[in-house]
Amino acid sequence: MADSSWRRERLSRPLFRWAAAALPAMSETERAAIEAGDVWWDAELFTGTPDWRKLLDTPPASLSAEEQAFLDGPVAELCAMIDDWRINWELRDLPADIWAFLKARRFFGMIIPRQYGGLGFSAYAHSEVVRRISTRSVAVAVTVMVPNSLGPGELLLHFGTQAQRDHWLPRLADGRDIPCFGLTSPEAGSDAASMVDTGVVCRGTWEGQETLGIRLNWHKRYITLGPVATVLGLAFKLRDPDGLLGGAAELGITVALVPTDTPGVEIGRRHLPAMQVFQNGPNQGRDVFIPLEAIVGGPERAGQGWEMLMTALAAGRGISLPSLAAASCVFAAHTSGAYARIREQFGIAIGKFEGVQEKLGRMAALAYQVDAARRLTCAGLDAGHKPAVISAIMKYHATERMRVAINDAMDVHAGKAVIDGPRNYLGNIYRAVPVGITVEGANILTRCLIIFGQGAIRAHPFLMQEMAALADADPRRGLDAFDRVFWRHAGHAARNTLRAIGRGWTGGRFAPAPRAAGVAAPYYRQLNRYAAAFALVADAALGSLGGALKRKEAISGRLGDILAELYLLSAVLKRWHDEGRQAADLPLVQWCMESGFATIESSLDGVLANLPGRAVAAVLRLACLPWGVRRRGPADAVTQACAALLLEPSAARERLLPGLARPRAGEAVHDLETAFELAARHADLLDAVRRAGSDHPLPETWSAEQRDAVEAARAAAAKVIEVDSFEPHALRSHAMP
Incomplete structure (x- = not known):
């Protein structure tokens, strides 16, 4: 007891004062964002010693x-x-x-x-x-x-x-009402809390009766379904200058439901976001009166809007856009592999060129990885978790990988994907990419401020408890709590330091791996190595920078990249395990792992090169990267093996590209699939023709069936390669106003 008292007074109290001074001021909106949702596998990664059995025992996402x-x-x-x-x-x-x-x-x-x-x-x-x-x-x-x-x-x-x-x-x-949600305004984009849309508590008339309510004025934009919505979920800042509610004058961000036929509401005009025609547009309200009961949750929820929004985003951000991104990656890989098989240049299929294989291999691996992460995230959500940090990881990294995959697909298709028309199945997805990058938190903001900025506090095993102790209104109670938590944190950090050093110097060779790992055991060992390094460097960055870390967005972004890679690579191993550890899929796993390891080491190097405390950075480098940055990414042979999966029909290709909607007969993708199937089915005949030269007639010894097969495959390929053209009047008739 005496030792504990001595530690608290002589060691913990000075540290308590230092930490209280170093801790940045946290606004209520920041606190609501950080406390939204909960943690899951991200918290395991932050410990530096993730429990892989817990991950592998998580039931795979499934449908009823x-x-x-x-x-x-x-x-x-x-x-x-x-x-x-x-x-x-x-x-x-x-x-x-x-x-x-x-x-x-x-x-x-x-x-x-x-x-x-x-x-x-x-x-x-x-x-x-x-x-x-x-x-x-x-x-x-x-x-x-x-x-x-x-x-x-x-x-x-x-x-x-x-x-x-x-x-x-x-x-x-049942669609009787179409909803939209009004958050973004001209003054408040990513910084939604700075909105100037207002609601003032007052008395007014609602449905013929005088009642206490809110008079609203707002100007929103970028609102999806806004032009056709019948009910608008509206975020605004609520004021009660006359004290009609008996509380504060400034109540803060509030959310209410506003029927769009209410007098003063203006909807109907449309934006055209990147030439995408889903309903999206601005809306305004001028002196719109609604009753207090229109506040979501009733009048007692006045001022709690930001908490509501952050809680809703904690889960939703991990579903919608990641699902669209996963679909886009799979679609890019599917169509590009088929096209590269049937499109010939210089006498051979373009899929045999290493430059094209580089793109195809990356598309295949990204499709595998993004869908693996989507499935794992959904499994967590369906288990009852609302992992806000993981949702942010998914929003950013799924849409960024979508951008890479679609760009690669455009490169492989070349002019075929540039000429718009019914035959172009990629152009519209390509134009839509910036929409996914921008909405539900612009990607730059998500990477630099949310993933690690929120994750460092929310998913860290001790930091939230320490912050709560520092913020305690009772200094004595706060010091007691801080003393208990801080020294547990210190012991945890010491153990992580030893782990990071041991695994860094041995290249992770002796790190543990789950029994079920099989041939993937080296990957689990490397992830254990990098998790320990991440936990150590994250603690050091938090300790040395304190509140200044909020302004070191480049460092925060790199730390977020490491956390994200650890999550995405965990998802890859989980998918491979859940699908029966298929040997044919190993090139995809290997590509994802080698690419991720290279990103982790590069990001660690970037953090250590830019930490202001150079002595701390030098010690961390010696612990975590004693041999420097050694990972170079996937070998060419691995990339080519991934590409090969897209160029031939197989069970592995079906596993990689599941859930594609079937195109209608006569559509461009249907024609592409037909040509791909014919090219694969009659590969020997087509190779014989290719060796003889395209100018030579088909051998007279061939049967009519063989000749017909070659002609059918050629005709199908020619149909796919064709692009659209239009009469001038057809283009003029669809000109924008």
Whole structure:
């Protein structure tokens, strides 16, 4: 007891004072963002000693019989209805029959429980639906994803009063009401908390009765479904200057539901985001009066809007855009592999050129990795977790990998992907990439401020407890709590230091691996090495920079990259394990691992090269990177092995590219698949023709069946290679106003 008292007074108290001074001031909006959701596998990674058995024992994401039936039935039917060229070029909107179908089949109610008339789907089913539709049309996918993401439905489920749920949720589920959510304004983009949209508590008339309510004025933009919405979830800053509620004058960000037919609401105008025609536009409100009961959760929830938004985003950000990104990566790999097989230049298929294989191999591996991470994230969500940091990782890294994969696909297709028309199945996805990069938290912000900035506090095993102790209004109680937590933290850091040194100097060769690892054991060992290094460097950066780390965005971004790679690589190993450790898939696993290890070492090197405390950086480098940056990324042979999986029909290709919506006969992707199948089926005949030279007639000894097969394969390839052209009047008739 005496020793504990001596430690507290002589050691902990000075450290307590130093930490209190070093700790940055935290606003209520920052606190709400950090405390939103919870932690899961990210917290394991932050310990420096992740429990791999816990990961491998996590049940894989799966569909119920009802969810599978919905995919096989209504989703397949919807996909067959979609003509993306007509939607984007001719109608610039979804056709009326698709709007009606989405409402009738309750696509807008996937997250709404059955008791309210919704589908009550799991996160994985929600993700699978969005993913499947995304392989047919970005516009339709976004239209479906938004009502099931951040918006009135999600907010009502978490925070709504029972009366609000009973009224709104059945109407949202069956499409009688179309929701949108108004957050972004001209003054407040990524910094949504700086919005100037206001609501003032006052008395007014609602449905013929005088009542206490709110008079709203706002100007929002970039609001998806806004032009056609019937109910607007609105974020604004609430003020009560006359004290009508009996509390503070400035109540803060509040969320309310505003029917769009309320006098003063202006909707209908449209934006055209990167030539994507999903409904998106600005809206305004001038002196719009609503009753206090319109606040989500009722009047007692006034001022709690930011907490609501952060809580809703904690899960939703990990589903919608990552699902679209996963679909895009798979679609890019599928179409590029098929095209590279049938397109010939210089007398050979372009898929045999190493330069093309470099692109194909990367696309294959990214498709494998992003979908692995999507599945793992959905498994966590369906297990009841709401991992805010993992959701941010998924939003950023899935969409960034989508950008790489689509760019690679454009390179492989070359002119075929540049000329727009019904035959171009890549151009619209390419144009849509910036939308995914920008929305739900711009990627620069997400990387530099959220992933590590939030993760360092939320997922760290001790930091939140230390911060709570430092913020305690009772200094004595705070010191006691700090003393207990800090020395546990110190012991943890000491053990991580020893682990990092031991594994760094031995290259991780003796780090543990789970028994089920099999041939992947070296990868688990390396991840254990890098997890220990990350935990040590993260602690050192937090300790040496303190509150200044908020302003060191480049360092924070690199630390976030390391945490993200650890998560994504964990997902790859989990997928390989769940799918039966297929030997044919090992090149994909190897590519992801070698690429990720190179990124981790490069990011560690970047952090250590830029830490202001050079002595600390030197010690950390000696511990974590004693031999320097040695990882070079995937070898050419590995990349080529990944590319080969896309160039031949196989079970491995089917595992890599599951869940693609089937194209309709006569569509460009259907023609591509037909040509690919014919090229693979008649490969020997086509190779014989190629060796003889294209100018030579087919051998007279060949049967009519063989001749027909070659001609059919040639004709199918020629049909795919063709691009669109238009009469001038056809282009003029679809000019934008």
